[in-house]
Amino acid sequence: MIQVENLQHTFLIGKRGKEKQVPVLKGVNFKVNKGEIVAIVGKSGSGKSTLLQVLAGFMKAEQGSIKVNGKETAQLNEAESAAFRLRQFGFIFQNFQLMPGLTAFENIELPLKLQGLRKAMRKEKVKKLMDKVGLTEVADHYPNELSGGQQQRVSIARALITNPPILLADEPTGSLDSETEQDILMLIQSLNRELGLTFVIITHDEEVATIAHRRFRMYDGELVKEEA
Amino acid sequence: MLFKDQLDFVTQHIKKNKLRVFMTILAATMGCAFLIVLASIGFGLQESLRNEILSNETVTKIQVYGDKQFTDDQVQEIKKIEHVETVLETISVNASAHSFIDDRDTTSTIVLTDMTDFEQVNGKLSEGTYPSKPNEIVVGYHFAQTLLNEADRNAIAEKSKKAEAEGTYYDGSEEGYKESLVGQTINLSLVPNTSTNEETEKMSYTIVGVMEKPSYDWMVDNTIHMDTAQKPALVENLSTLGEATGEELFYSEFNIFADTMENVKPILEKLKDGGYSVYSVTEQLDQMNVFFLVLKIGLIFVGTIAVLIASIGIFNTMTMAVTERTREIGVLKAIGASPKLIQRLFLMESTFIGFFGTLIAVIISYAISFAANAALPLILKAATGEEAFATNDITFSLIPWQLVVIAAAISVGVAMISGYRPARKATKIDVIQALRQEL
Numbered sequence: 001m002i003q004v005e006n007l008q009h010t011f012l013i014g015k016r017g018k019e020k021q022v023p024v025l026k027g028v029n030f031k032v033n034k035g036e037i038v039a040i041v042g043k044s045g046s047g048k049s050t051l052l053q054v055l056a057g058f059m060k061a062e063q064g065s066i067k068v069n070g071k072e073t074a075q076l077n078e079a080e081s082a083a084f085r086l087r088q089f090g091f092i093f094q095n096f097q098l099m100p101g102l103t104a105f106e107n108i109e110l111p112l113k114l115q116g117l118r119k120a121m122r123k124e125k126v127k128k129l130m131d132k133v134g135l136t137e138v139a140d141h142y143p144n145e146l147s148g149g150q151q152q153r154v155s156i157a158r159a160l161i162t163n164p165p166i167l168l169a170d171e172p173t174g175s176l177d178s179e180t181e182q183d184i185l186m187l188i189q190s191l192n193r194e195l196g197l198t199f200v201i202i203t204h205d206e207e208v209a210t211i212a213h214r215r216f217r218m219y220d221g222e223l224v225k226e227e228a
Numbered sequence: 229m230l231f232k233d234q235l236d237f238v239t240q241h242i243k244k245n246k247l248r249v250f251m252t253i254l255a256a257t258m259g260c261a262f263l264i265v266l267a268s269i270g271f272g273l274q275e276s277l278r279n280e281i282l283s284n285e286t287v288t289k290i291q292v293y294g295d296k297q298f299t300d301d302q303v304q305e306i307k308k309i310e311h312v313e314t315v316l317e318t319i320s321v322n323a324s325a326h327s328f329i330d331d332r333d334t335t336s337t338i339v340l341t342d343m344t345d346f347e348q349v350n351g352k353l354s355e356g357t358y359p360s361k362p363n364e365i366v367v368g369y370h371f372a373q374t375l376l377n378e379a380d381r382n383a384i385a386e387k388s389k390k391a392e393a394e395g396t397y398y399d400g401s402e403e404g405y406k407e408s409l410v411g412q413t414i415n416l417s418l419v420p421n422t423s424t425n426e427e428t429e430k431m432s433y434t435i436v437g438v439m440e441k442p443s444y445d446w447m448v449d450n451t452i453h454m455d456t457a458q459k460p461a462l463v464e465n466l467s468t469l470g471e472a473t474g475e476e477l478f479y480s481e482f483n484i485f486a487d488t489m490e491n492v493k494p495i496l497e498k499l500k501d502g503g504y505s506v507y508s509v510t511e512q513l514d515q516m517n518v519f520f521l522v523l524k525i526g527l528i529f530v531g532t533i534a535v536l537i538a539s540i541g542i543f544n545t546m547t548m549a550v551t552e553r554t555r556e557i558g559v560l561k562a563i564g565a566s567p568k569l570i571q572r573l574f575l576m577e578s579t580f581i582g583f584f585g586t587l588i589a590v591i592i593s594y595a596i597s598f599a600a601n602a603a604l605p606l607i608l609k610a611a612t613g614e615e616a617f618a619t620n621d622i623t624f625s626l627i628p629w630q631l632v633v634i635a636a637a638i639s640v641g642v643a644m645i646s647g648y649r650p651a652r653k654a655t656k657i658d659v660i661q662a663l664r665q666e667l
Contacts, residue, residue: 049660058562058659079566086564097559097663101244111563113233158563 001166001198002032002055007064007074009050024050025061026221034165037192037199039209041226042218051218052170052202056089057081069165086114090159094171096151098143098158104150105130105139108157115162125161133157133187149180156187160197167191169201173208185211229569238576241549249581252545256585257592259538260639263531264593264627267635270527272601272626274520279623281509281516286349288313290484290496293505298482306484309498311491314345315484319459322477323420323466325452326427329412332375332405335419336368336450340462340478343455349485356410356437359455366437368449373404380404399448409435416452418466420477428465528634535639538585539646546578546650550657557654558662567655574654578647582640589639590632597625 007028012019024047032038042048054061057073066074068088076084091097098107105126112122130136133153143151152172159167172188173181189211191197201208209215215226229237242249292298298306303315319340326335347358354369376384380403391398415430433454442449463475484499484506486492492510499506550557557570604624 053660056562079568082561082564082566085562089564091562093562093663095663097555097562099556099559101240110560114229114560114563114565114569116230118230 001034001036001069002200003065003067004028004030004055005065005067007051007054007061007066009054009061009063024221025054025064028064028221028223030216030223030225032166032198032200034198035192035196036214037188037201037212039201039203039212039215040218040223041203041206041209041215043204046218047221048202048204048218049170051223052168052200055200056091056168057085086111086162088164088166090162090164090167092152092156092159092167092169092172094174096143096148096155096175098151098154100143103140103142104135104146104154107143107154108135108161111158111162126157129157129161133160147180148176149183152176152180152184153187156184156191160191166198166200169199169203171203171205172201173203173205181207229565234569234573234576237573238580241553241577242580245549248545248548252541252581253585253588255538255541256535256581256639256643257588259531259535260586260589260635261592261596262534263528263638264589264631264635265596265625266531267524267527267631268593268597268625268627270520270524271628271631272597272623274516274524275623275626277516277520278513281512286485287489287509288486288492289349290486290492290499290506290508292482292484293507298480303482306499309495311487312495313485313487314348315482316341316345316349317456318481318483319456319478320481321418321462322422322479323418326417326419327375327452328415328417328430329375329405331377332380334371334374334376334450336371336374336452338418338452338454338462340454340456340459343453346453350439352440353437354440355408356435359436362455362457363433364436364454365433366439366453367409367435368439368451368453369441370448371435371438371450371452372406372409373401374448374450375405376403409438411435418462420466420469422477426469428469431461431465528638531635532638532642535642539642542578542581542643543646543650545581546574546647547653549577550574550650550654553654554657554662555665557657558659558665561657561659562663571651571655574651575644575647578643578651579640581647582643585643586636586639590636593627597627600625
């Protein structure tokens with residue numbers, strides 16, 4: 001499903017003219033199979049967020065190849081990369097990243113709007129999914145009227161609404177208390193089981209990593225496989 | 229994203245920042261309205277001068293200079309030029325016509341033309357038809373009004389005196405012959421302008437038509453028009469006075485008429501090439517148009533500066549909008565919005581500001597233009613005491629659709645250009661940086 005080979009990237013840090021080269025990805029290789037939950041664990045500054053950004057196409061790596069469903073994505077331009085994301089990826093962010101001016105319903109609807117779907121069709125799809133993730137009652141609430149757990153559910157629903165084969169999650173429980181964290185992790189597990197969705201979870205939280213089928217540890221720009 | 233959804237997205241953001249967007253639209257409106265009103269003065273003055281020239285002259289008429297008479301061959305040759313409708317020979321008589329009907333009489337000028345050509349050139353009459361038989365004539369619009377008897381003359385003298393005492397002027401429009409002149413027979417004698425007040429013997433003519441009212445209010449037209457076939461009869465009538473031979477009192481003037489105004493120029497050029505001294509009022513119009521074109525471009529240029537100042541406001545508003553929404557733009561990009569779409573959404577917003585600014589500006593400009601045209605004559609009259617300003621139709625400000633199109637293109641164009649940089653900036657927003665922004 002995802003095949004990453006020899007991914008390398010260096011950041012330039014410091015004043016102009018006196019920049020220092022800091023390698024963040026030192027030839028990363030890994031593979032994610034269809035229907036798997038893969039966790040990439042690491043401390044801050046280990047390069048795991050950079051890896052996610054390169055994987056998602058938010059930035060280009062200097063070297064290496066990323067194949068998603070057989071398509072080489074490492075060197076796509078910005079527009080191609082955006083179109084690819086819209087079809088292939090769903091995103092779950094640490095801070096939920098919901099639009100404050102839109103209701104829960106409208107937030108979930110947004111990716112469908114980007115896809116150019118008609119209103120009636122969007123309505124039907126969003127309603128069905130809201131039922132599934134238990135958000136029907138808060139459909140008309142704005143993000144600031146929702147609890148952290150509800151916000152993350154909305155965020156997950158938004159990621160799922162376009163039926164992407166792969167979900168990328170960046171610290172999905174980072175802003176939640178431990179009880180809500182368990183809820184969200186269970187939701188991820190059940191989505192994986194029932195819909196066969198593939199998850200790539202980036203986290204520093206060992207607890208989150210326990211739900212993964214396979215686990216990698218990022219350490220100083222290098223990725224090491226761990227036993228689950 | 230469907231166009232409707234894009235519109236929704238834009239209007240949602242505008243609603244969230246109503247006051248800021250309203251102020252920006254206001255600035256755009258003021259800039260655009262200033263541009264339109266300023267340029268409308270150029271258009272208005274041009275229109276006034278154009279009307280002044282055109283109401284005086286027939287636009288399709290080409291005048292021939294000099295007293296050189298055309299031969300029949302020359303007339304035929306000119307008639308053959310493409311788009312020449314007719315060559316009209318107008319014979320003036322150096323004598324006044326003294327006409328009598330019942331106890332009334334009037335003095336007027338008399339001109340002879342070929343009535344078929346005259347009809348073609350002159351067109352509609354206000355009443356009656358063109359002469360078809362000998363001894364039939366057409367008279368000017370004011371002919372009846374100038375037919376006076378003793379009682380009328382006294383009444384006019386009295387009213388004039390009264391008017392003079394009030395500082396105004398009486399034009400005699402209440403007196404004169406009140407019945408229709410069509411079908412009436414008048415007796416007409418000629419008084420040569422050359423010498424004594426001797427009158428010729430009376431001849432009898434039937435009025436069959438009355439000309440249209442002249443274009444100027446102050447013009448009094450009581451001319452008698454008759455067919456050139458009447459010339460021998462007039463010559464003979466004048467000869468009886470003996471003093472001058474009749475022929476000497478007649479002189480011809482040739483005017484060439486084009487079928488449409490656009491065709492005057494080529495005909496004029498051909499005639500000039502052929503060695504004729506010719507002139508048309510359109511030449512004057514051409515020169516005037518060049519002058520006003522330059523003037524209007526100048527005014528539009530000055531007006532555009534106001535629009536450019538307004539555009540700074542649009543630029544600011546859009547830059548603020550992009551900065552405020554950095555995180556939202558980041559999320560949109562992350563979930564798959566293309567850079568093109570993001571650019572379009574922001575361009576739509578600045579276009580919206582430009583479009584509504586222009587729309588309101590056009591409405592306001594028409595109102596200002598209307599008010600100025602209504603009020604300025606009164607102000608000028610009060611300031612100068614000249615009655616003419618209040619009665620004449622002087623156009624101070626005119627907004628033709630072309631001006632609206634030009635101003636709209638400039639305003640909306642400038643709005644889009646000032647929104648372009650912020651929109652580009654929005655597409656360049658770094659997703660990671662944007663998502664890291666504090667909520």
